[in-house]
Amino acid sequence: xxxxxxxxxxxxxxxxxxxxxxxxxxxxxxxxxxxxxxxxxxxxxxxxxxxxxxxxxxxxxxxxxxxxxxxxxxxxxxxxxxxxxxxxxxxxxxxxxxxxxxxxxxxxxxxxxxxxxxxxxxxxxxxxxxxxxxxxxxxxxx
Amino acid sequence: xxxxxxxxxxxxxxxxxxxxxxxxxxxxxxxxxxxxxxxxxxxxxxxxxxxxxxxxxxxxxxxxxxxxxxxxxxxxxxxxxxxxxxxxxxxxxxxxxxxxxxxxxxxxxxxxxxxxxxxxxxxxxxxxxxxxxxxxxxxxxx
Amino acid sequence: xxxxxxxxxxxxxxxxxxxxxxxxxxxxxxxxxxxxxxxxxxxxxxxxxxxxxxxxxxxxxxxxxxxxxxxxxxxxxxxxxxxxxxxxxxxxxxxxxxxxxxxxxxxxxxxxxxxxxxxxxxxxxxxxxxxxxxxxxxxxxx
Amino acid sequence: xxxxxxxxxxxxxxxxxxxxxxxxxxxxxxxxxxxxxxxxxxxxxxxxxxxxxxxxxxxxxxxxxxxxxxxxxxxxxxxxxxxxxxxxxxxxxxxxxxxxxxxxxxxxxxxxxxxxxxxxxxxxxxxxxxxxxxxxxxxxxx
Numbered sequence: 001x002x003x004x005x006x007x008x009x010x011x012x013x014x015x016x017x018x019x020x021x022x023x024x025x026x027x028x029x030x031x032x033x034x035x036x037x038x039x040x041x042x043x044x045x046x047x048x049x050x051x052x053x054x055x056x057x058x059x060x061x062x063x064x065x066x067x068x069x070x071x072x073x074x075x076x077x078x079x080x081x082x083x084x085x086x087x088x089x090x091x092x093x094x095x096x097x098x099x100x101x102x103x104x105x106x107x108x109x110x111x112x113x114x115x116x117x118x119x120x121x122x123x124x125x126x127x128x129x130x131x132x133x134x135x136x137x138x139x140x141x142x
Numbered sequence: 143x144x145x146x147x148x149x150x151x152x153x154x155x156x157x158x159x160x161x162x163x164x165x166x167x168x169x170x171x172x173x174x175x176x177x178x179x180x181x182x183x184x185x186x187x188x189x190x191x192x193x194x195x196x197x198x199x200x201x202x203x204x205x206x207x208x209x210x211x212x213x214x215x216x217x218x219x220x221x222x223x224x225x226x227x228x229x230x231x232x233x234x235x236x237x238x239x240x241x242x243x244x245x246x247x248x249x250x251x252x253x254x255x256x257x258x259x260x261x262x263x264x265x266x267x268x269x270x271x272x273x274x275x276x277x278x279x280x281x282x283x284x
Numbered sequence: 285x286x287x288x289x290x291x292x293x294x295x296x297x298x299x300x301x302x303x304x305x306x307x308x309x310x311x312x313x314x315x316x317x318x319x320x321x322x323x324x325x326x327x328x329x330x331x332x333x334x335x336x337x338x339x340x341x342x343x344x345x346x347x348x349x350x351x352x353x354x355x356x357x358x359x360x361x362x363x364x365x366x367x368x369x370x371x372x373x374x375x376x377x378x379x380x381x382x383x384x385x386x387x388x389x390x391x392x393x394x395x396x397x398x399x400x401x402x403x404x405x406x407x408x409x410x411x412x413x414x415x416x417x418x419x420x421x422x423x424x425x426x
Numbered sequence: 427x428x429x430x431x432x433x434x435x436x437x438x439x440x441x442x443x444x445x446x447x448x449x450x451x452x453x454x455x456x457x458x459x460x461x462x463x464x465x466x467x468x469x470x471x472x473x474x475x476x477x478x479x480x481x482x483x484x485x486x487x488x489x490x491x492x493x494x495x496x497x498x499x500x501x502x503x504x505x506x507x508x509x510x511x512x513x514x515x516x517x518x519x520x521x522x523x524x525x526x527x528x529x530x531x532x533x534x535x536x537x538x539x540x541x542x543x544x545x546x547x548x549x550x551x552x553x554x555x556x557x558x559x560x561x562x563x564x565x566x567x568x
Binding site: 021037041053056078079109 | 467481
């Protein structure tokens, strides 16, 4: 059956980033709002690993809007830390995608680490160019 | 009794802001991460209405760190919209503060409105300069 | 002739803002990149004072893109400072606009001030929806 | 001669980054303020290539503050573009550092490129923990 042969996106992926100075606040740690763009990058990279491209998706009139986000911050992250964003597709419906994330410190000041500093979940909805809900592309939704 | 005469911070407060161009993304709407600094401003203004000042609090060695945030996005907000941030202290313990928020569109393109575009909650913990948990100042905690 | 009586935009304007925590960095002062959105807000408010609206301008297919920016930082600005952005149209041609700015500290910790903390200039070019140069609307250009 | 054996920082360096969605604005291109953190990252990486670390520098009480920035924007950069930041130490005195930058598009939508999209210069001053000017560390200044 052709459907069963269709490529499905990987359900997990990860990438690393170096913390920017501008992402930190007067407490000397990463501002809590800076984690959200990292999670967005995690979703972009997850798509890329699946051979897809979010920029192309938008060019095709498919937009993914964040409808819910929850982050639990456990340990501070600092400027110049090397951090790994681990992203997982938890479930998907015809119109919604659910991801979970681990934000892991992997290196600080030359010392390797493996500390989960934050965990998070998001819910995304698929909308068209008019902003109205539409079905996810078949390879993305369920 | 002096304790009963002590000023308690107001449990609700609100302020308005004009949406910045830089806060919006290629979809033409406010990026979901931009809401978090608005909520932080809501907490700052709530303290100010209580005659307190977060900058002074930090100078006194009292830091409030966000340990959890949840936002539910219902309707898009756009560049130049006038938005009201309504902030409420939901509960407080000796070491933690819980707030809730409504992000309300009050004017778009000259038309007044009263649409709740997002609702949110946060949990804050009190730490000292060493980053270790400490009790909230009496007037702030419970 | 009515056209000659048409309102011209004011060449100077100002507005005040309260510095956000997220705009500050680990040095405890406003990050140098945070000044640029303030200057953008200055231009937005200057248009508004002229009875115009940048959101409407974009809806009409007129986009103003920044082609050059220069900022000289003289004194640090801090969290919760009250700052005034003074914006001035220096000159305009058929396709370009030149502004200058003063970023002035007006209140810190309850004390009023009048310190110029930064000065800046920008050059903007007018482009259409296709990204190609086009003439500024008559009331805006020269 | 000891002087000739002393490690001098490389005068040029480069690194690549993938443009984030949050860095783009409603025009669908990178917001002009987003370039400044990239240039800051360029300086951080230049130090790292010299075996130094800006986080350590601050821990040692040496702070580099931006006193002037100028950016000339030539061509728009878009979401998901791969960009190379080329950073060069132009000159240094006892208390100031001058850098220049090229922001180069190297890949868009799978197509390689070599387009200079922006050029920039910055001036940095060295200050101590008290915010007062101090001499640059010998290996960094001239």
